[in-house]
Amino acid sequence: MPKMPATFYTPFTYIVKLSKMSCDWKTAYKKNRVKIVKGLANPDEVAGLLFQSEIFNDEMHETVKVKNEKDFRPFKLLDTSNKELAKGLAPYVLAVEEGDNKTEPKEWPPSVDQEKVMLNDPVIKIKDTKSPLFIHEYGQEYVYTIQSERRGKVFIINNVNFKGPMQDRPASIMDAENLTKLFEELHFTVLRKDDLTSQDMKSFLCEEAKQLDKENCAECAILIIMSHGSGTKVYGVDCLPVELKSLTDCFSSENCKSLHGKPRLVFVQACRSYDKSDVTEKFKQMTTEPHDEMDAEPSKIEVKENKSPKCTFPDHPSADFLIAYATPEGTKAWLHNDVGSWFMNAIVWTFKYHAHEEELHHLLIRVNRLVGKGSTLKKEMTVAEVKSNLRKKFFFFPGIHSKIPTLF
Amino acid sequence: MPKMPATFYTPFTYIVKLSKMSCDWKTAYKKNRVKIVKGLANPDEVAGLLFQSEIFNDEMHETVKVKNEKDFRPFKLLDTSNKELAKGLAPYVLAVEEGDNKTEPKEWPPSVDQEKVMLNDPVIKIKDTKSPLFIHEYGQEYVYTIQSERRGKVFIINNVNFKGPMQDRPASIMDAENLTKLFEELHFTVLRKDDLTSQDMKSFLCEEAKQLDKENCAECAILIIMSHGSGTKVYGVDCLPVELKSLTDCFSSENCKSLHGKPRLVFVQACRSYDKSDVTEKFKQMTTEPHDEMDAEPSKIEVKENKSPKCTFPDHPSADFLIAYATPEGTKAWLHNDVGSWFMNAIVWTFKYHAHEEELHHLLIRVNRLVGKGSTLKKEMTVAEVKSNLRKKFFFFPGIHSKIPTLF
Known part of the structure; x- marks a missing residue:
């Protein structure tokens, strides 16, 4: 991976370079649209997923973590018709699909x-x-x-x-x-x-x-x-x-x-x-x-x-x-x-x-x-x-024990 | 309202200027947190709401519609500890609260x-x-x-x-x-x-x-x-x-x-x-x-x-x-x-x-x-x-008749 100027160290830079693979990411995108958009709102999660999928290495992962705040505008990205960038998302989209397949049993009852x-x-x-x-x-x-x-x-x-x-x-x-x-x-x-x-x-x-x-x-x-x-x-x-x-x-x-x-x-x-x-x-x-x-x-x-x-x-x-x-x-x-x-x-x-x-x-x-x-x-x-007969929504909130987040 | 340079025509510019009012926006924020964050992902909706609440006038509304794409990063905003900007959101937060009060009957059965x-x-x-x-x-x-x-x-x-x-x-x-x-x-x-x-x-x-x-x-x-x-x-x-x-x-x-x-x-x-x-x-x-x-x-x-x-x-x-x-x-x-x-x-x-x-x-x-x-x-x-016994989620999707959106 060649060294690039600091301003380009966003997840997308890497993704675009890596998306030469031919795969059915459009189907995967269609299927996981909501998950993907939610995920994109959280750059760390995208980077984490790409890291888990071995698309990112340690150094790339860290770089993204530090730099992504500046150039990351997920919602804008998804509303644009920039096809090159969109195509660049393919590996992320496929990683989401893969994670989803794992958590969905292929048959019922499962093997x-x-x-x-x-x-x-x-x-x-x-x-x-x-x-x-x-x-x-x-x-x-x-x-x-x-x-x-x-x-x-x-x-x-x-x-x-x-x-x-x-x-x-x-x-x-x-x-x-x-x-x-x-x-x-x-x-x-x-x-x-x-x-x-x-x-x-x-x-x-x-x-x-x-x-x-x-x-x-x-x-x-x-x-x-x-x-x-x-x-x-x-x-x-x-x-x-x-x-x-x-x-x-x-x-x-x-x-x-x-x-x-x-x-x-x-x-x-x-x-x-x-x-x-x-x-x-x-x-x-x-x-x-x-x-x-x-x-x-x-x-x-x-x-x-x-x-x-x-x-x-x-x-x-x-x-x-x-x-x-x-x-x-x-x-x-x-x-x-x-x-x-x-x-x-x-x-x-x-x-x-x-x-x-x-x-x-x-x-x-x-x-x-x-x-x-x-x-x-x-x-x-x-x-x-x-x-x-529940009168409120019920979430298990696994992993959460704190009080209501106070953002300001 | 004084004329400002074009680059500052974001909803927040107006909001910050208008937020001198003393009101319980923190409580309203706490109560409507999720709605607000979702709303902020959609600048047009924020502008629309402020317009309805007569905080924005016609011209301001139009300006925001055109200019907001560039400077609007809602998620970044809410994750930052910039208290000035956060406080600037107060009128929007209160407008959400007001809308919410209207749709929630004060007593049941309602008057x-x-x-x-x-x-x-x-x-x-x-x-x-x-x-x-x-x-x-x-x-x-x-x-x-x-x-x-x-x-x-x-x-x-x-x-x-x-x-x-x-x-x-x-x-x-x-x-x-x-x-x-x-x-x-x-x-x-x-x-x-x-x-x-x-x-x-x-x-x-x-x-x-x-x-x-x-x-x-x-x-x-x-x-x-x-x-x-x-x-x-x-x-x-x-x-x-x-x-x-x-x-x-x-x-x-x-x-x-x-x-x-x-x-x-x-x-x-x-x-x-x-x-x-x-x-x-x-x-x-x-x-x-x-x-x-x-x-x-x-x-x-x-x-x-x-x-x-x-x-x-x-x-x-x-x-x-x-x-x-x-x-x-x-x-x-x-x-x-x-x-x-x-x-x-x-x-x-x-x-x-x-x-x-x-x-x-x-x-x-x-x-x-x-x-x-x-x-x-x-x-x-x-x-x-x-x-x-439903096996899928059910949404009424009022107003929607098209096929699945294809973003790219």
């Missing part, structure tokens, strides 16, 4: 190899803590406050070994491990319980909710339930059902006052079928499909009638709750023997690679898209479902 | 005067169609395609006059009118039907779904139902119930193949109580509350048992549906005599002022926040609830 790579990756943290564009709407009044060293607690109930007619769910152990790691990296304290009876599920959560209320320092509470289920119920390892609502109610504003106005997130991996004959039939067919199991109870289990929820009106008992289900009401959820459940695995993939850049509802659209790609050998499919 | 002002405002259109930051993620594969001259059809069922024991819902006429205007401005064709029986509701929607399928040109279908309701049912004006699911099913991928993979949005203003004795009691109390009525049936109506939905697995029958309810399952929805229902009115307020800048799920967080602010004379409150 064991792809899963391994993902599991070894850390949660992507927010790096640029100065620009409001990069830390989203941090500290704004219409965004839940998520900034403490520890954001709150995650309660995982992982029912694997059932005492009775229900099939065991060994693949759920992977989910429990991956979710524990994920939420610890997202700055939560994780409490995991395996193999609880229906009664123990309720008492565990109610005790913990009381404890949380006493401590009075959580910004958020997260509840993860993985078990068999039917309709509005989930099952203990004693094969007895418990209403999901009676579990989430432990964290209602009425029962846990310190959580009032704070976000409570619930993730449920369980079947939601109503039709018992249908469940049995499909359940039998499952023996020909070793890879994807169903989270439902066999038809022998007695299902009690739903109780009507009572109409009470304290100050918003249902507000600030988000419940994400593995599957829509009336349908079945799926579990893959090698990589865990479609839904929980999609959460790990999505939150790990995108929690630094997307709001929770948008993360869950991604989860939904992934789950929707899955298909059993019998071509059975499903999608995830989100029920939200 | 009749505030409502009038809102109703006279048009839907805010996207102006800058060149910058990807301003048209969001338009044309990206993870965003639903919404770009035709006509996006699709909106079907409004507005049940007002009931033949039987149910109370009439005259305030719903306002909602129907406001929603018709809103969605026409959002480039939809609106079909409104008043006072349908339970049977007519079903046949109207199924006929229209068939027609839509035949035309095969809709990018999206929207269904709005306003009536009395209980649990999972809504009522015809003959006071007979119909399962909401049997109405939305008309637009399932199975029944309307041309909508497969396309977004189907459902907005429901109706009570969702189960407890009949509770409904009656509250219903009687309503006579002391002339302003907020309840969308529920009196207890005399026979409620049939729910049928279990069948478990079938065509290709994603539930995917790409979003259902937004006025209130959570098991609770009551509210209707204001002077300004319409809390929920539908919140939709009109929110979509009108924010559809140009926010994704649907985020618009509905705003709706939820507004509805949650409402309180009857008896301090009864509720929140809206969203159930989403």
Whole structure:
């Protein structure tokens, strides 16, 4: 690389010189347009990416870091019709595309190899803590406050070994491990319980909710339930059902006052079928499909009638709750023997690679898209479902613990 | 204003000179940080806003339009610690704050005067169609395609006059009118039907779904139902119930193949109580509350048992549906005599002022926040609830009809 006058040490100088390669950068540009434009607003990130991609060497990287402030006008650049400069962006555009491919599984459920790579990756943290564009709407009044060293607690109930007619769910152990790691990296304290009876599920959560209320320092509470289920119920390892609502109610504003106005997130991996004959039939067919199991109870289990929820009106008992289900009401959820459940695995993939850049509802659209790609050998499919009463946006803000940035 | 040399004709020159006023711009800055930074990426918008606020005159506005390209580096500006320049932004910051105050009702439900002002405002259109930051993620594969001259059809069922024991819902006429205007401005064709029986509701929607399928040109279908309701049912004006699911099913991928993979949005203003004795009691109390009525049936109506939905697995029958309810399952929805229902009115307020800048799920967080602010004379409150199976982001893109922008 020949020495150039100092005023030309911008990323683009290098890029233009390096863009002689013939590659489909226009397609990559079209696909990643928004990401690229956002990235260009942050020269350090562009330089960093080019460095990672070995397009920049150490010295070039440092030079750009120092010099770029003067000549970098990304928005102007993208609005101009200077084709030479635009073409010069090709390597950056392709680097973005490459990064994007890595974080998007090629198939769903993913292959064991792809899963391994993902599991070894850390949660992507927010790096640029100065620009409001990069830390989203941090500290704004219409965004839940998520900034403490520890954001709150995650309660995982992982029912694997059932005492009775229900099939065991060994693949759920992977989910429990991956979710524990994920939420610890997202700055939560994780409490995991395996193999609880229906009664123990309720008492565990109610005790913990009381404890949380006493401590009075959580910004958020997260509840993860993985078990068999039917309709509005989930099952203990004693094969007895418990209403999901009676579990989430432990964290209602009425029962846990310190959580009032704070976000409570619930993730449920369980079947939601109503039709018992249908469940049995499909359940039998499952023996020909070793890879994807169903989270439902066999038809022998007695299902009690739903109780009507009572109409009470304290100050918003249902507000600030988000419940994400593995599957829509009336349908079945799926579990893959090698990589865990479609839904929980999609959460790990999505939150790990995108929690630094997307709001929770948008993360869950991604989860939904992934789950929707899955298909059993019998071509059975499903999608995830989100029920939200949140009144503010929710960002995990991985890596951020400071107060609102004060730019002036 | 003294004449200055041409090179100084940037917005900031004027702003610095005009910022002698003493005002709480720091608070306004903190509150509107993200909006301000985004705005600064678009000098024309800044100039436009200052012009609207009468801080700029005609000539100044034109000058800025021509000259600003050269000296405008918003991101650099906000990352610098140049306090003089930062302070100079005060009038812009306050103009943003003022605009924001106007689009945020001071109370909920809003006063009749505030409502009038809102109703006279048009839907805010996207102006800058060149910058990807301003048209969001338009044309990206993870965003639903919404770009035709006509996006699709909106079907409004507005049940007002009931033949039987149910109370009439005259305030719903306002909602129907406001929603018709809103969605026409959002480039939809609106079909409104008043006072349908339970049977007519079903046949109207199924006929229209068939027609839509035949035309095969809709990018999206929207269904709005306003009536009395209980649990999972809504009522015809003959006071007979119909399962909401049997109405939305008309637009399932199975029944309307041309909508497969396309977004189907459902907005429901109706009570969702189960407890009949509770409904009656509250219903009687309503006579002391002339302003907020309840969308529920009196207890005399026979409620049939729910049928279990069948478990079938065509290709994603539930995917790409979003259902937004006025209130959570098991609770009551509210209707204001002077300004319409809390929920539908919140939709009109929110979509009108924010559809140009926010994704649907985020618009509905705003709706939820507004509805949650409402309180009857008896301090009864509720929140809206969203159930989403969408697999992509949904933007209305008001004002945009072109293809994906090709910048180079």
